[in-house]
Amino acid sequence: MKRYSQQSRLLFAVDCIIFGFDGQELKLLLIQRGFEPFKGQWSLVGGFVQESESAEDAASRVLKDLTGLDGIYMEQLHTFSSPSRDTVERTVSVAYTALIDIQKYKQQLNEDFHAVWFPINHHPELIFDHKQMVDQAKEKLRYKAALHPLLLELLPGKFTIPQLQHLYESVYNAAFDKGNFSRKILSTKLLVKLADKDKLSSKKGAFYYKIDRKKYNANFHAFLNFVPDPHVLAATNGV
Amino acid sequence: MKRYSQQSRLLFAVDCIIFGFDGQELKLLLIQRGFEPFKGQWSLVGGFVQESESAEDAASRVLKDLTGLDGIYMEQLHTFSSPSRDTVERTVSVAYTALIDIQKYKQQLNEDFHAVWFPINHHPELIFDHKQMVDQAKEKLRYKAALHPLLLELLPGKFTIPQLQHLYESVYNAAFDKGNFSRKILSTKLLVKLADKDKLSSKKGAFYYKIDRKKYNANFHAFLNFVPDPHVLAATNGV
DNA sequence: TCAAAAGTGTTTTTTTTACACCCATGG
DNA sequence: CCATGGGTGTAAAAAAAACACTTTTGA
Incomplete structure (x- = not known):
């Protein structure tokens, strides 16, 4: 040999x-x-x-x-x-x-x-x-x-929860309940609410958030489980 | 260029x-x-x-x-x-x-x-x-x-649920409830119960199982979620 | 003033967990 | 005949999902 x-x-x-x-x-x-x-x-x-x-x-x-x-x-x-x-x-x-x-x-x-x-x-x-x-x-x-918050990397420095939801919906080609989505995201404590709103997509306006970089880096591997039925999307994956 | x-x-x-x-x-x-x-x-x-x-x-x-x-x-x-x-x-x-x-x-x-x-x-x-x-x-x-049944690959052709549990416990250095573990494993429908028992580790004996290769191949990516707190083990992972 | 999107509250359903209990048997 | 691990039953707790409702405001 x-x-x-x-x-x-x-x-x-x-x-x-x-x-x-x-x-x-x-x-x-x-x-x-x-x-x-x-x-x-x-x-x-x-x-x-x-x-x-x-x-x-x-x-x-x-x-x-x-x-x-x-x-x-x-x-x-x-x-x-x-x-x-x-x-x-x-x-x-x-x-x-x-x-x-x-x-x-x-x-x-x-x-x-x-x-x-x-x-x-x-x-x-x-x-x-x-x-x-x-x-x-x-x-x-x-x-x-579906398991980690990495889609946040695709958004600008400040963004709204509805924008983030839209991103998830486009990645998974599925609709999510806005109430449940927002609670789930916020429960990770990875986002910080800012004072100003985005008024472009609604009259009421949606608050901007930014990533809490400290918590994000520490908790990146936190499981999020955003997707309703992970079986479906895992079907063909190789990790 | x-x-x-x-x-x-x-x-x-x-x-x-x-x-x-x-x-x-x-x-x-x-x-x-x-x-x-x-x-x-x-x-x-x-x-x-x-x-x-x-x-x-x-x-x-x-x-x-x-x-x-x-x-x-x-x-x-x-x-x-x-x-x-x-x-x-x-x-x-x-x-x-x-x-x-x-x-x-x-x-x-x-x-x-x-x-x-x-x-x-x-x-x-x-x-x-x-x-x-x-x-x-x-x-x-x-x-x-923690997400896929791949530890089954480490076991011999026939094995018992307690043996499988022991494997998980050694990989995660944690103890699992036997009732919940067995139900969770069996709920995947990935295993087939055999007629004979392993009598080496107990008097009652534990039934042997084997992998249902057909279902295993089709469902390998099924999420199992065996581990109590995935946050802990994901903490340092890179996948 | 009302349509439309943001956001909150609450109930229902499902899943997970804890743990009590029965079973089988070799020594 | 009983200690030991195998296996089942079940209630409590937690998480997820569904959905009703309230808020804000520009047109």
Whole structure:
């Protein structure tokens, strides 16, 4: 059992599945390749891992380059390594899921990257196995968001409970009782009520809230159980 | 943005965190390296990914070589890619968690590998970042087993409810009410009652059960919620 | 003044938990 | 014949769900 015999070396990349929420529905950020091969085709944002960095570092770098944003929520999804996944050259890719406040991003220049937000269920064909990555990321998001408050990452700094409910409803494609929803969210003590209201979507106006970052960080793993029947949504998940 | 410029190529490996249950406590299978460098030190079972295979294929192959067993429960845990993780040469490693019936394994020859079962909370120092891998695997096991019936994978073909309860109690280091436990397990309809009893641990004897593979495969993702306070165990988890 | 959305209150239903009790049997 | 674990029954407590009702205010 000689381990350090001559071994094949291969290319090592990262790809980012970037989710955003525009107030209406869940979106996915894609770029149109401006270079050969496959110029013009849509793909996830990605790049190669450099000698001096970890995959996490590479994903952060790629995200920073694209959005100009630091401190984005990001987690490793899965590593894709089929020998046939990249038709150009054998490449292993670690996929990361990122959640960003779409508002913040809007201010940034995205022209250099030809990046476009697509509705999560209505995006163009993707290169290589990127569709598989996106599907898996969607599953995991739905799974995890039923247990942890991570969807808060998709909202702007201040937001209302009805807005948050709308986000959950769009992610789970289901309607929730507003009374029960609001109580459940507030019972986590993860939100702080602000003094002002959002008057855009109703005459009465809804109070703004912000994340209590301290409690959020300490209690991120708290179970929320927002979704009526977790069996349904867990049906195809891989965590 | 030239993507396919010259890129560094690196070594690509897999490591397996193999859990077993001997009826008393959770165990971890480790090997003592029989080759340089670090000869004599303990490590996870691992190997390099070959040109023609995926990381999953490589992990299965490694597992087959070590245990002689096919069809072992296995899932990708995380990819470790810090530039400094392997002190010999830069290597990226995909870690896999495997759950095996320790009885089945016992029949196999393990002499070639110098493989030894260690109590999960009392194992020797490990090479590289293998301790980190093990810790993460433990966390994920505890997290996932609270929601899915995967601990069944650790038991032999037939087992009793009290044996299963003992397994849960050892994984969560907590005591469960036997009545509630048995009802909760049985309510999943994942088990089939057999005609014979295990008379070893009591005079009355406890009925054997086996997994209803059909329902198990279809309902693996069913939420079980075995653990009294999920907050506690989720506290440090990364899923 | 009233429609529409925010937010509160209350009842019903379901699930979980605690714990008492019966069962079977080997020593 | 009784101690020991296996297994069932059931009431209390807690959580979740359903839904009625009150509040605010711009048009």
